Amino acid sequence: MTTERQPTLDTVAAAAGVSRATVSRVINGSPRVSPEARDLVEDTIARLGYVPNRAARSLASRRTDSVALVLREADATVLADPYLSAVIIATSQALVGTGVQLVLVNAQNDAEHQRVGEYVRSGHVDGVLLASMHADDPLPQLLVQARVPVVVGGRPERPIPGLVYVDTDNVGGAQLATERLVAAGRSRIAHIAGPPDMTAAADRLTGYHRALARAGRDAGPVAFGDFTRASGEAAMATLLDHNPDAVFAANDMMAIGALRTLRAAGRRVPEDVALVGYDDIELAQHTEPALTTIRQPVVDQARTMTELLLLQIGGQPPGDPVVLPTELVPRESA
């Protein structure tokens, strides 16, 4: 039961015959230490197996060396969301070697979301990464005003001065998708859009329109879904009236829904109707036919967000938003 108390700075200092201050300098890599003292202290630290106490350090230095990754809408529905998983893992990977810890904050509802502000203020973290925001989310605004370093994933609904965000090029990606259909000689290109209050969905719609305009085409019929497969099925059913020969869906799940409706309607893909999705989820490889889609650099996005956040924490002023390029993944459906 006599749990060996962990060695402290004092322990090390005493064992090395120097002062606490010197040990602290060694630990923090201060240049103002003689090489002999440094070696001595380092040996002692290794010998005693000393590890600095984070709480004490944090208390004294007013830094925590940890950042929060704030998730939203993390309920059972998206429980197995591979995108989320990628963001989380990529973020934690980006932090490896920096000595910065990742604290996961899961705000399931508005009330909890509000409390994130408190949480940050209480000095738990040095900065905040915001994933999967909602359009009306006041949190980024709050954090920016409180001068808390923050980086959000995805373009916010309304521009917020001083808010750094890292987005993928939804407009460009949607253009790629649409251009693919144009290039395939399709003339009646429809779009299954996502919820218009989500910027990613809005941007993809914009890209769709832009590509058609550039190709000198009129806009085709557009149906709106909510990014679920069921909504894709329903949207496709609507679009069938227009007898399209191509469909660009704003995400893969809706594309898969559309695929199902098309098949049920006796339309062959891609012969009768070419189909392009968005996201390149795992499933897209396994549909029949395999889904042509747009890949987003999720890992890059998370990494970039993390880097930008660390820069801000390091004292640099918030820079400009970053938009990362997307890429077409050609498969069989278009």
Add this chain to the structure above:
Amino acid sequence: MTTERQPTLDTVAAAAGVSRATVSRVINGSPRVSPEARDLVEDTIARLGYVPNRAARSLASRRTDSVALVLREADATVLADPYLSAVIIATSQALVGTGVQLVLVNAQNDAEHQRVGEYVRSGHVDGVLLASMHADDPLPQLLVQARVPVVVGGRPERPIPGLVYVDTDNVGGAQLATERLVAAGRSRIAHIAGPPDMTAAADRLTGYHRALARAGRDAGPVAFGDFTRASGEAAMATLLDHNPDAVFAANDMMAIGALRTLRAAGRRVPEDVALVGYDDIELAQHTEPALTTIRQPVVDQARTMTELLLLQIGGQPPGDPVVLPTELVPRESA
């Protein structure tokens, strides 16, 4: 630039005209405070927007109110692993309302994995959840010896006294799968097993054998894969020599690989060969035919792990391992 310093205990105490100790008691819900004092202090706290400093509290109390979720093998390969995502989200959900923070520790390689021990010792967290362990992982042993509260997901290779784990019933699940095939009147039931050094794979193999034995059958042919789709394809190719009329694959990805091989070989599923997978991944719903499989209570597992960990942190002795029931998800493939 004059950043308003956050109010501290002293601030609140002064404003309320009481001592620091009293404010502390109110915050910690001590019963030894008069109702009047309590109300007064609570009002003051609300008025000043006071939030306790976690580092200071942690330093003084030797608690951190946070737990680590240690992941392994979290590289690009499993980046989009929906299981991981589910574990992470479920864990963080289980922590909501407890005031305990989730710190994600991503040990990509052995060296980093070792450092988790240090990390815990330095007092960062009150306890550790271990996900996706490897067979030879010394970490659980280390943590148990260091009397650090720890709960691991999945049964460890070798029993470790005092180690609490939460597993899903792999043996039972495999039995369900195999029994399904027996009940369907299949007589030559093969198995595509996972890596024998993973307990989940070993247990599923055991369940397969047990079900056959109970049904008075001889064991069928077994091929080993590594849980990837490619290995499932290869394993199925091997098994074709035995001309099975049913296959139970130890996970869905291998089942999907097997499906592909079967189709290529001109075998119809389920008419010629019935097929059962394991895990009930999203993809299983979308194969053609849809995959009959076994569902594991991932969310329950994560929640249970968290609860058991909190109990240990609360001072209770480590209890017995928990094994959660699995369930058959009947679809079209068997």
Add this chain to the structure above:
DNA sequence: AAGCGCCGTGAGAGCGGTCTCACGGCTGGG
């Protein structure tokens, strides 16, 4: 030769809480 500045080091004051202990006032039992 004297003075200056810099360099390595140590002493000590916080950082913002928790928690033990002491203390005055009140209640209740003998």
Add this chain to the structure above:
DNA sequence: CCCAGCCGTGAGACCGCTCTCACGGCGCTT
């Protein structure tokens, strides 16, 4: 009526680290 005991409160000692400041010693300039 007195004193034991409890209750609510306050004082103050930490928790382990950072960081400022002071100090002695050395090399350099003048």
